[in-house]
Amino acid sequence: MIVTIDGVAASGKSSVASGVARALGVPYVSSGLLYRAATLLGLEAGLRLENAAELLAHLRAQPLRLEALAEGNRVWVEERDLTADLHSSRVDRGVSVVAALPEVRAWVDGQLRALPEPFVAEGRDMGTAVFPQAAAKFYLTASPRVRAERRARERPEDVPAIEAALVERDRLDTVQSAPAPDARVIDTGNLTLEGVIGAVLAGLPARQG
Numbered sequence: 001m002i003v004t005i006d007g008v009a010a011s012g013k014s015s016v017a018s019g020v021a022r023a024l025g026v027p028y029v030s031s032g033l034l035y036r037a038a039t040l041l042g043l044e045a046g047l048r049l050e051n052a053a054e055l056l057a058h059l060r061a062q063p064l065r066l067e068a069l070a071e072g073n074r075v076w077v078e079e080r081d082l083t084a085d086l087h088s089s090r091v092d093r094g095v096s097v098v099a100a101l102p103e104v105r106a107w108v109d110g111q112l113r114a115l116p117e118p119f120v121a122e123g124r125d126m127g128t129a130v131f132p133q134a135a136a137k138f139y140l141t142a143s144p145r146v147r148a149e150r151r152a153r154e155r156p157e158d159v160p161a162i163e164a165a166l167v168e169r170d171r172l173d174t175v176q177s178a179p180a181p182d183a184r185v186i187d188t189g190n191l192t193l194e195g196v197i198g199a200v201l202a203g204l205p206a207r208q209g
């Protein structure tokens with residue numbers, strides 16, 4: 001079984017996916033981390049992020065490995081764990097450029113589709129392009145201000161600056177971020193994290209056996 005959780009930036013996708021995955025006893029899969037890792041490696045190598053051929057050649061020369069666990073996802077290149085460097089403002093600013101490249105999207109999608117079921121997959125297009133056959137689909141939203149206030153608790157930047165960056169990233173990611181027609185849209189603005197996880201669990205189809 002595949003459950004998809006898509007949504008706008010900082011809407012709680014990874015926290016909710018992790019909670020749902022733990023409740024179900026399955027891994028969760030963060031597609032955004034693969035886009036972030038591709039961006040980080042491109043930046044570190046001094047590549048032009050909009051050049052798909054250069055970037056893909058670089059990614060193929062040092063293959064990324066996504067470690068998908070219910071507690072959290074990690075991305076490795078051989079023995080190096082990239083995870084702690086993937087949520088910097090530098091990566092945030094570059095990642096939408098990388099995510100707009102069809103060749104990179106195909107590379108990420110191939111990695112995701114190779115994963116063994118069951119899992120909870122979170123991102124932007126999990127329920128539309130990557131796993132349209134998913135058993136249940138959810139789409140998380142919240143106002144930019146609410147999302148920025150939540151993010152400000154984890155980063156040393158002020159709320160208006162974070163909010164402006166989130167709005168800009170939403171704009172750049174619009175194309176691949178539409179909810180699936182059969183997704184349940186959850187506005188998380190007035191819900192606790194536990195409340196959102198409970199709403200998703202309550203929306204799952206009854207399990208067989």
Ligand SMILES: Nc1ncnc2c1ncn2[C@@H]1O[C@H](COP(=O)(O)OP(=O)(O)OP(=O)(O)O)[C@@H](O)[C@H]1O
Pocket residue numbers: 007008009010011012013014015016032150151153154188191192193194196
């Ligand atoms: N319903 C909620 N109530 C309060 N805080 C929440 C809620 N959902 C998520 N958060 C907090 O908001 C922050 C962003 O959540 P999270 O990182 O899961 O979002 P995301 O959609 O995966 O982000 P990104 O798009 O940047 O990868 C985290 O600090 C998380 O704990």
Ligand SMILES: Nc1ccn([C@H]2C[C@H](O)[C@@H](COP(=O)(O)O)O2)c(=O)n1
Pocket residue numbers: 009010013031032033035036095096099100122123124125126169173176
């Ligand atoms: N399925 C996905 C997942 C992510 N992206 C892009 C959009 C984001 O700006 C970036 C990082 O994702 P996040 O960590 O914020 O979920 O990657 C995408 O286009 N498709």
